[in-house]
Amino acid sequence: MISVSGLEVVFGAGTPLEKRALRGVDLVVPAGQFVSVIGSNGAGKSTLLGSLAGDVKPTRGTIEIAGQDAARLSGNGRARAVARVFQDPLAGSCGALTIEENLALAHARGKRRGLGLAVTSSRRELFRERLKELGLGLENRLEDQMALLSGGQRQAVSLIMATLARADLLLLDEHTAALDPAMAEFVMSLTERVIGETGVTTLMVTHSMRQALDHGDRTVMLHEGKVVLDVSGDERRTMQVEDLLHMFKRMRGQELDDDALLIG
Numbered sequence: 001m002i003s004v005s006g007l008e009v010v011f012g013a014g015t016p017l018e019k020r021a022l023r024g025v026d027l028v029v030p031a032g033q034f035v036s037v038i039g040s041n042g043a044g045k046s047t048l049l050g051s052l053a054g055d056v057k058p059t060r061g062t063i064e065i066a067g068q069d070a071a072r073l074s075g076n077g078r079a080r081a082v083a084r085v086f087q088d089p090l091a092g093s094c095g096a097l098t099i100e101e102n103l104a105l106a107h108a109r110g111k112r113r114g115l116g117l118a119v120t121s122s123r124r125e126l127f128r129e130r131l132k133e134l135g136l137g138l139e140n141r142l143e144d145q146m147a148l149l150s151g152g153q154r155q156a157v158s159l160i161m162a163t164l165a166r167a168d169l170l171l172l173d174e175h176t177a178a179l180d181p182a183m184a185e186f187v188m189s190l191t192e193r194v195i196g197e198t199g200v201t202t203l204m205v206t207h208s209m210r211q212a213l214d215h216g217d218r219t220v221m222l223h224e225g226k227v228v229l230d231v232s233g234d235e236r237r238t239m240q241v242e243d244l245l246h247m248f249k250r251m252r253g254q255e256l257d258d259d260a261l262l263i264g
């Protein structure tokens with residue numbers, strides 16, 4: 001379970017550029033739930049993910065990940081607990097290393113040093129198996145440099161990397177936004193598959209309301225650093241993109257002027 005309570009993040013506190021990015025976010029995500037997170041530009045989505053990943057220090061509030069106070073987790077502990085796939089396909093892996101070296105690093109994430117990059121034959125077999133499931137032929141390219149892969153192939157490998165070592169929380173940060181539509185669809189179906197297989201608790205940020213409703217169990221909308229909408233179950237199943245827009249307007253008493261939200 002993930003529990004976020006009274007989370008506030010203020011950037012540049014006390015300066016003329018002070019920005020209250022999160023203004024008291026409360027969110028409890030039961031183990032295994034897949035939550036899509038939506039919101040207009042600057043709503044605080046990346047700040048929320050950054051706080052969960054440990055990149056952003058909360059100003060106030062608490063975060064618990066699988067029963068542990070996130071503030072007390074060591075760097076290794078946090079790396080073990082939280083896996084992340086970024087929007088930029090180049091961000092989640094190292095282009096200069098081979099595919100199998102990247103997978104070995106991911107496999108060793110959060111473990112003590114020493115086991116790191118060694119690619120034993122049993123590990124190579126595991127990597128080959130996981131890559132084969134992608135259906136992209138990458139199981140025959142273990143020794144190719146990661147930099148040789150296309151953005152979509154790289155994002156698919158990033159997803160495998162994120163789920164090789166068992167994490168308590170998977171963060172997907174607009175991970176299909178930089179891909180062409182066909183590859184985005186492929187990576188999204190792969191996402192569904194790995195989440196289904198591992199049962200990992202997942203938060204997926206997306207700019208697409210369609211994607212937010214079509215995938216996962218629950219949709220949360222952020223606006224100006226607060227949760228303004230939280231739907232699941234039958235209410236969500238029967239919900240259309242237009243309903244989301246309507247609810248957003250009703251709750252905030254204002255028009256949603258971010259066309260990007262309608263994409264997809």
Ligand SMILES: Nc1ncnc2c1ncn2[C@@H]1O[C@H](COP(=O)(O)OP(=O)(O)OP(=O)(O)O)[C@@H](O)[C@H]1O
Nearest residue numbers: 011012019021039040041042043044045046047048
């Ligand atoms: N490191 C930072 N320093 C100062 N302000 C920041 C920092 N990071 C984010 N902000 C500000 O905090 C607010 C929330 O930003 P955040 O990136 O979390 O929004 P977002 O919902 O992810 O937006 P987008 O969809 O545009 O990526 C914005 O006003 C942003 O400019």
